[in-house]
Amino acid sequence: MFTGMVTALGRIEATQELPGAGAGLRVRVSTPAGWLGHSRIGDSVCVSGACMTVVGMGPEDFAFDISAESLRLTAGLDQVGAAVNLEQSLTLADKLGGHLVSGHVDAVGAVQQFEPVGESRHLVLALPAELARFVAYKGSLTVNGVSLTVNRVDDCADGSARAHINLIPHTLQHTNLDRLRAGSKVNLEVDLIARYVQRMLASPPAQD
Numbered sequence: 367m368f369t370g371m372v373t374a375l376g377r378i379e380a381t382q383e384l385p386g387a388g389a390g391l392r393v394r395v396s397t398p399a400g401w402l403g404h405s406r407i408g409d410s411v412c413v414s415g416a417c418m419t420v421v422g423m424g425p426e427d428f429a430f431d432i433s434a435e436s437l438r439l440t441a442g443l444d445q446v447g448a449a450v451n452l453e454q455s456l457t458l459a460d461k462l463g464g465h466l467v468s469g470h471v472d473a474v475g476a477v478q479q480f481e482p483v484g485e486s487r488h489l490v491l492a493l494p495a496e497l498a499r500f501v502a503y504k505g506s507l508t509v510n511g512v513s514l515t516v517n518r519v520d521d522c523a524d525g526s527a528r529a530h531i532n533l534i535p536h537t538l539q540h541t542n543l544d545r546l547r548a549g550s551k552v553n554l555e556v557d558l559i560a561r562y563v564q565r566m567l568a569s570p571p572a573q574d
Contacts, residue, residue: 373453393431397452443488502519
């Protein structure tokens with residue numbers, strides 16, 4: 367589990383095809399000095415919203431394997447030179463500064479607007495219909511691994527929606543969200559609690 371509070375910006379340094387046709391990639395990510403100090407092989411790391419297992423480590427870099435299916439369902443995890451948001455897995459002693467994040471990307475969304483509002487940025491995301499019902503005003507939404515608060519939701523006639531989010535300067539300075547532009551693809555994960563509520567409401571009552 368994670369909290370959506372990014373603790374470092376990494377950089378994809380290299381990718382290498384895994385053995386076997388369509389097997390996926392091994393991806394190597396550089397990190398700031400000391401960020402991996404308490405990490406070890408087998409640990410989980412959230413990479414721009416996707417939970418990955420560390421399969422190799424150096425003093426200031428780590429590697430993870432990503433399947434072809436995961437590559438198809440995510441964005442930005444195979445681009446050499448790209449900045450990625452990093453968060454190490456949550457412990458029971460950590461502060462829950464954001465919200466509960468599993469690191470399982472629900473869908474790839476598209477940026478419709480990314481415009482300055484004073485020192486902040488107004489971000490508008492297109493949400494696919496299968497996720498729209500899980501996103502609510504003042505609720506939480508994970509974008510590229512960052513826990514964000516939704517300021518407004520516009521429902522569309524086709525069942526999809528647009529989420530409006532304000533990005534403050536601190537978030538822009540410490541994540542890769544400052545690199546977004548209209549048309550950018552982002553990894554989305556909806557609030558875990560919203561998923562359980564939807565499941566309970568949709569399930570028929572138990573029969574005695």
